[in-house]
Every structure is written in C-alpha cells, then in structure tokens.
Amino acid sequence: MAGPAAVHEVRRSFIRRYIFSVDHKVIGIQYLLLALVSVTVGMILSVFMRLRLAWPEEKWPLLQQLMPTAFAGGPMTPEFYLSMMTMHGTIMVFFVLTTAPLSGFGNYFLPIQVGARDMAFPTINMLSFWVTFVALGVMICALFVTGGAPISGWTGYAPLSALGEIAGPGLGLGQTLWVISIAIFCVASLLTSLNFLTTTLNLRARGMSLTRMPLTVWAWFTTAILALLAFPVLLAAGILLILDRVGGTSFFIPAGLIVSDRVIPHEGGSPLLWQHLFWFFGHPEVYIAILPGMGVTSHILSTFARKPVFAYRAMVGAIFAIGFISYIVWGHHMFMSGMSPYSSMAFSITTLAVGVPSAIKTFNWLATLWGGQIRFTAAMLFSIGFVSLFVSGGVTGLLLAQPAVDIALHDTYFVVAHFHIIMGVAAIFGIFAGLHYWFPKMFGRMMSETLGKVHFWLTLLGVYCVFMPMHFLGLAGGLRRYAQLTEFEFLRPLQPIHVFISVAAFVTIAAQLVFLFNFFWSMKRGQAVGPNPWDSTSLEWTTPSPPPHDNFGPLEPVVYHGPYEYGVPGASKDYVMQTEPEVEVGR
Amino acid sequence: MVARTLKDTAGIRFDTGGPGPGGNGGEGREPGKSQVHYTGMFFALAAIGMLFVALTSAYVVRQGLDPAWKPVRMPAILWFNTFALITSSFTLKKARWALTRVRVSTLSGGGATAALYGWLTLTLVLGFIFLCGQLVAWRRLSLEGLYLSTSPHSSFFYLLSGLHGLHLLGGIAAILWLDLIIWRDHGFPIQRGLNWLGKLELPVLRRKVEATALYWHSMGALWVYLLLLLFAWR
Ligand code: HEM
Ligand SMILES: [Cu+2]
Numbered sequence: 001m002a003g004p005a006a007v008h009e010v011r012r013s014f015i016r017r018y019i020f021s022v023d024h025k026v027i028g029i030q031y032l033l034l035a036l037v038s039v040t041v042g043m044i045l046s047v048f049m050r051l052r053l054a055w056p057e058e059k060w061p062l063l064q065q066l067m068p069t070a071f072a073g074g075p076m077t078p079e080f081y082l083s084m085m086t087m088h089g090t091i092m093v094f095f096v097l098t099t100a101p102l103s104g105f106g107n108y109f110l111p112i113q114v115g116a117r118d119m120a121f122p123t124i125n126m127l128s129f130w131v132t133f134v135a136l137g138v139m140i141c142a143l144f145v146t147g148g149a150p151i152s153g154w155t156g157y158a159p160l161s162a163l164g165e166i167a168g169p170g171l172g173l174g175q176t177l178w179v180i181s182i183a184i185f186c187v188a189s190l191l192t193s194l195n196f197l198t199t200t201l202n203l204r205a206r207g208m209s210l211t212r213m214p215l216t217v218w219a220w221f222t223t224a225i226l227a228l229l230a231f232p233v234l235l236a237a238g239i240l241l242i243l244d245r246v247g248g249t250s251f252f253i254p255a256g257l258i259v260s261d262r263v264i265p266h267e268g269g270s271p272l273l274w275q276h277l278f279w280f281f282g283h284p285e286v287y288i289a290i291l292p293g294m295g296v297t298s299h300i301l302s303t304f305a306r307k308p309v310f311a312y313r314a315m316v317g318a319i320f321a322i323g324f325i326s327y328i329v330w331g332h333h334m335f336m337s338g339m340s341p342y343s344s345m346a347f348s349i350t351t352l353a354v355g356v357p358s359a360i361k362t363f364n365w366l367a368t369l370w371g372g373q374i375r376f377t378a379a380m381l382f383s384i385g386f387v388s389l390f391v392s393g394g395v396t397g398l399l400l401a402q403p404a405v406d407i408a409l410h411d412t413y414f415v416v417a418h419f420h421i422i423m424g425v426a427a428i429f430g431i432f433a434g435l436h437y438w439f440p441k442m443f444g445r446m447m448s449e450t451l452g453k454v455h456f457w458l459t460l461l462g463v464y465c466v467f468m469p470m471h472f473l474g475l476a477g478g479l480r481r482y483a484q485l486t487e488f489e490f491l492r493p494l495q496p497i498h499v500f501i502s503v504a505a506f507v508t509i510a511a512q513l514v515f516l517f518n519f520f521w522s523m524k525r526g527q528a529v530g531p532n533p534w535d536s537t538s539l540e541w542t543t544p545s546p547p548p549h550d551n552f553g554p555l556e557p558v559v560y561h562g563p564y565e566y567g568v569p570g571a572s573k574d575y576v577m578q579t580e581p582e583v584e585v586g587r
Numbered sequence: 588m589v590a591r592t593l594k595d596t597a598g599i600r601f602d603t604g605g606p607g608p609g610g611n612g613g614e615g616r617e618p619g620k621s622q623v624h625y626t627g628m629f630f631a632l633a634a635i636g637m638l639f640v641a642l643t644s645a646y647v648v649r650q651g652l653d654p655a656w657k658p659v660r661m662p663a664i665l666w667f668n669t670f671a672l673i674t675s676s677f678t679l680k681k682a683r684w685a686l687t688r689v690r691v692s693t694l695s696g697g698g699a700t701a702a703l704y705g706w707l708t709l710t711l712v713l714g715f716i717f718l719c720g721q722l723v724a725w726r727r728l729s730l731e732g733l734y735l736s737t738s739p740h741s742s743f744f745y746l747l748s749g750l751h752g753l754h755l756l757g758g759i760a761a762i763l764w765l766d767l768i769i770w771r772d773h774g775f776p777i778q779r780g781l782n783w784l785g786k787l788e789l790p791v792l793r794r795k796v797e798a799t800a801l802y803w804h805s806m807g808a809l810w811v812y813l814l815l816l817l818f819a820w821r
Contacts, residue, residue, distance in 0.1 A: 120623040190634050198627045232634050236641035243746065248736030251649065268653045268739060273645055280641075 020130075022122035023549060027129050028108025029442065034129075034136060035100035035431075038091050041140070043509055045088040052076045054495075054502035056484040069148075079169045081483035082151035086170075087143060089154030090178065093285070094185055095136050097423065100431050101292035102227070103132070103192050106220040108442065110196060112540040113217050115205025115557040117550045120198035128191035135184035142170075142177040150175040153481065155282065156182075158252035158274035162244040166259050179241050186235040189227050196224035205539070207559030211316075212578065214538045214563040215309060218316050219295025222323045223288050229327070230284035237277035244269070272337055279330035286423050287326045290390075291319065293430020294361060297383045299563075300437050301365055303536050304380035305372025306574055308564040310364045318357035318364075325354050335403045336410045344403040351401035358394055362387065373567070377534075378452025382433035385460050386426055392464075393422025396471065411481070414474025417467050425463045432456075432515070439519075440533045444545040445526030451518040455511060462508030469497050537577050538563050624798035632805050635754060639809065642750075643816060646743050658740045661818045662727045668720035669814060675713035676807045679762075679800050682706035686796055689789070700773045707766045710803070714759045721752050740817075747813050755806050761799045765792070 018026060051060065057075055064071040070080040111119055119125045142149045148170045152161040156178065165172035200213075200221045213221075240251040244266075252274045255267035302309040309315060331339060331347030365387050374380065396418040400406050409415060432455075439447045470478075476494055478485060485491045485498070532541040539557055540547070557579055565576040650656050685702035725748075728734075728741065735745045764784065769792075771781040787795070 121627060190631075194627055194630050194634070197630050198623050202622045202626050228630060228634050229637050232637035233641040236638050236645065239746070239750075240642075240645060243735070243742065247742075249742040250736075250739065251645065251742070268649075268655070270648060270652055273648050276648075277641060277645065 020126060022118070022126045024107050024111050024119045024122070024125060025442075025547065025551075027125055028104055028106070030129050031099050031104035031107060031132070032435075034133065035096050035104055038095035038099070038136060042088050042091040042096060043512070045084045045091070046505070047509065048076065048084045049081060049088065050502040050505050052081045052483055053485070054499045056486055076483070078483035079151055080148070082153075082481070083143075083149035083170050083174070085481065086151055086153050086178075087139075087149045090182075091139065092424065093154055093289070094182070095132075095139070097289035097427050098189065098227075098285070099132060101296075101427060101434070102196075102220065102223050102288060103128070103189075105216075105292065105296070105431075105434050105438070106196060106223075107192075109438065109540055110217055110220050111199055111203070112543065112547060112551050113214050113538050114200060114203065115208050115539050115552070115559065116199055116203035117552065119195040120203055121195055124191050125195050128188045128195070131184060131188035131191065135181045135188060138177050138181035138184060142174045142181070145173045145177065147172045147174050150178045155278055156241070156274075157278075158241065158244070158271045159254065159257060159269075162241055162252045162269075162274075163257075163259060163264065164245055166262065166264075176242070176245055179238050179245070183235055183238040183242070186231040186238065189231045190235075193224035193228040193231075196220055197228065200224075205557045205559055208539075209559075211313070212559055212562050214295075215298040215312070215315055215319075216292070216295040216538075218319055219291045219298075222319045223291045226284045226288050226291070226323050226326065230281045230288070233277055234281035234285075237274060237281070240277075241274070272334075275334055275337060276330070279333045280327075282333065283330045284323075284326045286419070287322060289423055289427045290430070291322070293386055293427050293433075294319065294390075296430050296434045296437070297365065297386045298361075298368070299538070300379050300383040300433055301368045301387075302564045302566060303437075303534055304375040304377055304383075305369050306375070306566045307368055307372040308562075308566060310367035310370075312562070312564065314360055315364055318360045321357040322354060322361075325350060325357070329354065332401055332406070335406045341403070348401055348403055352398065355394070355398055358390075362391060362394075377436065378447070378449055378456055379433050379436035381453060381456045382429050382436060385456065386429040386433060388460075389421055389426040389429060389463075393418055393420075393426060397422065409474055411479055412474035413470040413478045413480055416480050417470035417474060420467050420470075421463070425467065429459075432459075435519070437534070438540075439522065439526075440529045441540055441543075441545050441547070443523050443526070445522055445524075445528055446533065447522040447526060448518050451514055455514040455518065458511035458514065459508060462504060462511055465504035466501055466508060469501055473497055532577075535573070535575050537561070537565055537575050539578055542577060542579050621794065624794045625801065628798040628801050632802065635805075635809075638750075639747075639813070642743075642747060646747075646816065647820075649739050649743070653739060656740065657738055658818070659728060659731075659733050659738070659744060662724040664720050664724050664727065665814065668717050668724065669810065671713050671720065672717045672807050672810055675710045675717070676804050678706050678710045678713060679803055682710060683796060683800055686793060697773075700769065704766055704769045704773070707762060707769065711759060711762050711766060714755060714762070714803075718752055718755060718759075721748055724748070744817055747817065751806070751810055751813055754809075758799065758803045758806055761795075761802070765796060765799065768792070 017023075021027060021030075051058070052075070059074050060071065060076070063076075067080075070076060107119070107125065111117070147165065150156070150161065150170045151168055152171065152175065156175075160167055160171065161175055161179075163171065164175075200217060204213075240249075243249045244251050244253055248266075250266035250269040252271055253264060253266035253269040254271060255269075257264040257266070298309050298315060329347060329351045331343060332351045335344055335347075369384075396414065400409060400415065400418060436447055436452055439445070473494055474480075476491070478491055478494055479488075486495055529545055531544055533545075534541070539559070542557065543551055543553075558581075559578050560581055561576050561578045563578055567574050568576055682703055685699050685706055688699040689697065689703060690699075725745065728744070733741045735742055765787075767781055768784050768787050771784065772787070
C-alpha cells in the first residue's frame with residue numbers, strides 16, 4: 001500500500017501550501033479569515049451608522065477631516081449613512097454569515113467528519129475560495145469609487161438600483177460594482193455547494209451510513225442544497241439588473257418614471273419582479289446562514305452535556321423540513337407590496353409552519369440538556385446562547401408573519417431587531433461556539449477558557465442591550481432606513497433609546513477585542529493538546545491536532561457507531577468514538 | 588433511553604455506510620470507481636436548471652405584464668443550428684459506444700480508439716457550427732434593427748441564447764480537452780507538445796466522458812426548451 005503513505009508526505013512550496021492550496025483544511029481557514037476581515041469592516045461601518053443615529057447633529061471634526069465628502073456641510077450626510085447601511089448589510093450577510101458557517105467550518109470539517117481525505121473536487125474548491133475573494137475585493141472597491149457606495153440597501157430594490165447615477169449618489173459605478181460582486185459571489189457559492197453535496201454522497205468512509213453522520217454534516221448538506229438552488233436565482237436577478245443598468249433593457253424599470261425632472265426612457269419593466277426573485281433567494285439565504293449554526297449547536301450541546309442528542313432522526317427531519325419550507329415563504333417579505341390578500345394569507349400560513357420544525361429543534365435541544373452532566377465550556381456557553389437567541393428572534397418572526405401586524409411593523413426597527421437577533425447574532429454565536437470547540441483541532445492548542453467566558457458574557461449582555469430596545473422603537477413607529485429620526489415629532493422622545501443602543505453597541509464591539517486577543521494569542525501560546533481534548537466521538541477527533549494533509553494518515557477510518565454515544569451505561573468511559581470496534585455493553 | 592440509543596446503533600452493521608471498498612463506503616478514493624464526476628455534474632446541472640427556471644419565470648411575468656408584447660420573428664438559421672446541435676448529441680453517443688469497446692491493450696491506435704476520437708471531433712465541429720450559427724442569427728436580428736434593448740422579447744432572446752451559448756462553450760472546452768488527451772495518448776504526431784494536459788487513466792477517462800456527455804445532452808435539451816419558450820409559448 002504505497003499510495004496513501006505517499007500522499008501523506010507531499011512537500012509543496014509555500015504558495016501551493018498556504019495560498020493556492022487545494023487542501024480543504026487550508027481553504028476552510030482561508031474562508032474563516034476572509035470572514036474575519038469582512039466582519040471587521042462591516043462592524044466599522046455600523047459604528048458610523050450608530051454615531052449618526054444617536055447624535056444626529058454632531059459634526060465629529062476628526063472624521064470630517066478624514067472624509068470631507070461624507071461630512072459635507074457639518075453632520076454626516078444622509079446619503080453617506082445609507083451607503084454605510086447598504087454595505088454593512090451586504091458584507092455581513094454575504095461575506096460573513098454565508099462564508100464562515102458554511103464555507104469556513106464546512107470546508108474544514110465536513111470531509112473529516114465523513115471520513116474523506118479531501119473534498120470531491122479539490123481544485124474547484126480552491127477556485128471557489130479565490131472567486132469569493134475577488135467578489136469581496138470588488139465589493140470593497142464600491143466603497144471607494146467616485147459617488148461612493150450604493151444607497152439601495154442589501155436588498156438592492158429596483159428601480160432605485162436599476163436607474164444609475166441619475167437616481168442618487170452611489171447608484172452609478174458603486175451600484176454596478178455591487179451587482180457584479182454579488183454575481184461573482186453566487187458563482188463561488190455554487191462551486192462550494194457542489195463540492196459539499198458530492199463529498200457527502202460519494203466519499204463517506206466505510207460504515208459511515210447516513211444515520212451515522214453527525215448533525216453538523218446534515219446541516220451543511222442541507223445548507224448546500226439550499227445554496228445550490230437559491231444562488232442561481234439571485235444570479236439570474238443580478239444578470240437582469242446588470243443588463244438594465246448597462247444594456248438599456250427594461251426588466252425592472254417601469255414606464256413613465258420621472259427622476260430628477262427627467263423622464264426615464266425605459267418601459268414596461270416590473271420592480272416587483274426584482275423583489276420576487278430577490279426574496280426567492282433571500283429567504284433560503286437566511287437559513288443558509290443559520291442552519292450550520294443549528295448543526296454546530298446540536299453537536300456541542302450533546303458533547304458537553306455528555307448525552308446523546310435527543311431524537312436524532314427528528315432533528316434530521318426538522319433540518320430538512322426547514323430547508324424545504326424556506327422555499328415557499330418568500331412572500332412574507334412583500335406583504336406591503338400590494339399583493340392580493342389571498343397570497344398574503346398563503347405566505348402567512350407557510351411562514352407560521354416553519355415554527356413547527358423550529359420548535360422541534362428547540363425542544364430537542366432542551367431535552368438534550370435535561371439531566372445531562374453539563375460541562376460549561378466556552379463553546380457550550382455559546383451554544384446555549386445560540387438557543388436563547390434563536391428563541392428570542394424566532395418569536396418576533398411569528399408576529400411578523402401575520403400580514404395585519406406586519407403592515408404596521410415592516411418598515412420599522414422591529415424588523416431590524418428581529419433579523420439581527422436571529423440572523424446576525426445567533427449565527428455569530430454559532431460561529432463562536434464552533435471556533436471554541438474546533439480551535440484545538442485546527443491549531444493544536446486550546447483557546448483560553450477564562451477569556452472565552454468573559455467574552456461570552458459581555459457579548460450576550462451586549463447584544464441583548466443593543467437589539468432588545470429596538471423592538472420598542474419599532475412598536476412606537478421608529479422607521480428603519482432613516483438617517484435621522486429626530487425630525488419626526490412623535491419619535492423625538494425615543495432618542496434616548498438610540499443613544500443607549502449606540503453606547504451598548506460600542507461596548508459590545510470593544511468586547512470583541514477580548515476574542516481577537518484570545519484567538520491570535522492562543523494560536524501561538526495556547527496550551528498544546530492531543531487528538532481529543534473534549535472527549536468527543538466524531539471522526540475529526542481521531543486525527544492528530546492539526547490533522548495531516550490527507551487527514552487520516554495511512555489508515556482508512558472505519559465507522560461502527562453513531563456520532564453521539566455519550567454517557568453509555570456500562571462502558572469503560574463515558575463516550576464511544578465512532579471508530580471504536582469493540583463496545584462493552586454492560587447488561 | 589440512553590441505553591436504547593446505544594443498542595439501536597450498535598445493532599446496525601457497518602456495511603450500511605456509504606459506497607466503498609468491500610461493499611459500502613469510501614470508494615471515492617479509487618479514482619477509477621469513483622462516482623464523483625457524475626454526481627457533481629448532476630448537481631451542477633441542477634444549479635444551471637435553476638438559473639433558467641428563474642429566467643423563465645421572469646420571462647413569463649414580463650410577458651404577462653406587457654399589453655404591447657411583440658415577439659421578434661425567428662431567424663430561419665435557428666432551424667439549422669438546432670439540427671446541428673441535436674446531431675451532435677448523436678455523434679457523442681457514437682463516441683461513447685466506441686469508448687466501451689476500447690480496451691487497455693488497444694490503447695495506441697486501435698480501431699475503437701480511432702472511432703472514439705473521430706466521433707468526438709465531429710461532435711466538437713458540430714458544437715462549433717452551432718455557436719457560429721447563433722452568432723449569424725444575432726447578426727441577422729441586428730441588421731433588422733433589433734438589438735438587446737429594442738423590445739422585451741429581443742432582450743430575452745439575446746440574453747437566453749447568449750447564456751446558453753456560454754454554457755455550451757464550457758462543454759466544447761471539456762470535449763476539446765478530452766479529445767486532445769486521447770489524440771496524444773493514442774499516438775498522434777502532436778504527442779509531445781501536449782504533455783501539459785496531464786494524465787488520464789482509462790477508467791477515469793470513461794467517467795469524465797460520461798459526465799461530459801450528460802452535460803452536453805442537457806445543453807441540447809436546454810436549447811430546445813429555450814426555443815420553444817421563446818417562439819412557441821404565448
Ligand atoms: C455590532 C453589531 C451591529 C450593529 C450595531 C448593527 C447596526 C445596524 C444598523 C443601525 C442598521 C441599519 C438600520 C436601518 O437604518 O435600517 C443595520 C442594518 C443591517 N444589519 Fe446590522 N448591526 C450589527 C451587526 C450585524 C450583523 C452581525 C449582521 C449580519 C451578519 C448584520 C446585518 C444587517 C443587515 C442585513 C441589515 C439590513 C440592511 C438593510 O435593511 O438595508 N448586522 N445594522
Ligand atoms: Cu424571510
């Protein structure tokens with residue numbers, strides 16, 4: 001058997017090993033670093049927004065010197081605020097919430113957890129990362145071109161996004177770059193999902209039956225299906241938008257539109273068509289962001305409660321149900337678009353139906369924790385935090401799913417609160433949980449548990465302080481996508497809430513420094529660990545930390561057990577690795 | 588409850604795993620037997636299908652909204668192009684039959700091999716003719732004053748045929764690559780210049796040809812569908 005051993009010791013140049021690497025583990029880390037850069041940029045943009053919202057009249061002399069156009073005439077211009085909002089949303093949704101949980105962790109751990117030596121198509125895998133990288137570069141360019149970044153929001157609603165320069169600053173070159181970046185990103189995501197699906201179906205180790213796959217794998221697999229079918233629709237919408245912008249077509253631009261006293265020479269297009277295409281992608285997209293977090297949560301709760309996941313099969317079924325339903329609910333983003341009440345009702349019912357599998361998952365998580373011998377590690381805390389946020393954010397979703405309620409709340413901070421808690425923060429907690437759990441595997445060293453716990457508590461309290469009050473703002477009629485709310489008599493009394501939120505946001509952002517320090521410091525100085533520091537059962541914990549190039553060395557892994565055999569009565573230790581052939585069943 | 592979980596899973600034999608050596612699981616590591624090309628191609632086609640489904644829905648919506656919808660007249664050369672593309676699916680089928688008869692012993696220059704690269708080359712030529720024909724169709728329309736932005740129907744015609752052409756170009760690239768490798772490995776004079784193309788064992792070649800054929804036939808079917816959508820759907 002010369003083959004595998006030979007693979008084991010391939011020596012490659014630095015560039016082939018760390019830059020244009022085809023190793024799924026390197027690519028996974030590249031994706032995680034890309035997400036880290038993106039989340040930093042996105043967070044800085046949110047600081048600008050919070051400054052404007054809390055202190056609308058302030059002039060900020062220092063910033064004014066750095067960015068004269070953004071502060072032309074004293075306070076930050078509303079256009080600049082809107083461009084920050086657009087780029088914040090876009091960067092966070094695409095380059096953080098899609099790349100880190102799916103492409104980052106999925107790339108690193110899906111192949112190992114199913115017992116493969118790499119993805120099915122390593123070269124395509126490398127390509128997908130570099131295409132994402134280019135997309136990010138193009139997106140960042142939009143911040144710096146003349147006219148600035150687009151102001152049409154991460155949803156890029158037409159016709160605003162389709163008209164070009166005439167419709168406002170940032171809608172010229174900035175918006176064009178935005179669409180191009182999104183289109184490139186779609187292609188990259190398709191390549192990634194292709195690899196995930198094929199690897200899961202074809203490259204599983206001997207004995208790794210479908211029902212022995214960890215729930216993380218099920219989550220990545222389902223997410224990849226969602227991405228495979230959703231991103232082409234966004235790509236189609238993007239192509240049509242590009243043609244409307246540069247090709248003179250009228251897919252989205254209606255007839256007789258007058259902008260800046262000029263009649264726009266397009267006719268017959270439908271702005272609603274954009275909304276339908278966008279949200280047909282957009283709703284599955286939010287589950288693309290959250291499903292991997294659910295998988296990670298199940299995995300970690302079971303590991304640190306030292307108990308099998310409660311109702312494994314129901315969990316798998318719930319993942320699939322959520323994935324399926326996510327394709328038939330997109331209309332709940334469009335209740336205000338004048339759709340017929342019958343369609344509204346249909347979309348309302350399908351949306352409420354998502355509550356069922358979501359509740360199944362939540363109760364199963366609680367049942368997993370019930371009576372367990374819980375080890376409160378940082379990873380465990382973040383996973384429990386995930387459950388908490390998932391419930392807080394999900395409940396408001398059920399309110400918004402009712403057209404009569406949503407018509408009042410659609411354009412308010414209530415929605416901002418909803419999607420930040422569930423999509424933004426819950427998914428981020430999933431990422432933090434995964435990082436704490438897998439860090440020893442990826443870098444061979446532990447992250448500091450103490451710093452991790454400090455970071456957890458600061459962040460948990462912080463995000464609740466930031467996003468809970470937004471519900472009240474929304475209920476009181478506080479409008480979203482507005483740079484300034486003090487101009488409305490009825491909103492003026494709410495201004496102190498905005499100030500509170502901004503301060504809380506700055507504290508929360510500062511708390512992330514604890515994480516950054518912990519992350520980079522532990523890479524160098526953390527306590528070195530063996531293969532399985534958490535007493536976990538899945539395949540990645542049978543390999544050295546970090547795993548070698550071909551993951552398993554000369555031996556082929558063979559799987560004998562399900563992924564969650566913790567607290568096994570009568571066994572010599574309280575867990576059974578998936579690869580352990582002999583089990584002592586004390587009976 | 589805990590005990591039951593263990594018993595349940597311990598009761599499952601390990602041969603219920605994924606496809607692999609000695610039964611189920613992990614056979615993907617033997618390149619010759621791997622299913623990955625076919626599976627990957629299947630999913631790629633699902634994604635491409637979704638792209639055109641989305642564009643179809645845009646087409647239907649746009650048409651339904653427009654009281655003054657005026658379709659462009661179908662350029663006659665499209666009949667010819669379609670014929671060329673359908674024929675290319677048959678020549679590719681022929682190539683695959685030839686491939687089943689190729690044995691390792693006849694690697695260099697056997698009759699089956701000659702048939703293989705003959706049919707593949709013919710497929711390539713037909714695909715190329717199709718693309719040139721599409722360009723001619725575009726030229727015809729633009730001579731009539733029908734451009735991308737002239738009417739919604741002309742927009743969709745250029746867009747859909749253009750996207751299809753791009754996808755077919757990918758298929759042409761794949762077949763060209765396979766064809767060149769077969770030429771080289773089966774003793775054609777250009778042998779030495781083509782080393783950069785990489786090596787391909789016969790079993791892997793088989794899998795790649797299968798996957799490529801799946802793609803090619805799908806692109807043919809897609810074109811027929813687009814033709815019906817653009818010129819038969821009302
Ligand atoms: C430091 C924490 C954060 C703060 C202070 C913050 C603040 C904001 C603010 C003020 C808005 C604009 C509301 C409006 O005027 O309509 C916004 C929008 C948005 N944010 Fe965040 N955000 C944070 C984290 C995140 C994260 C982690 C994500 C997701 C990855 C995210 C995704 C979005 C999205 C998608 C929008 C919507 C943009 C739109 O509707 O056009 N945010 N955020
Ligand atoms: Cu939604």
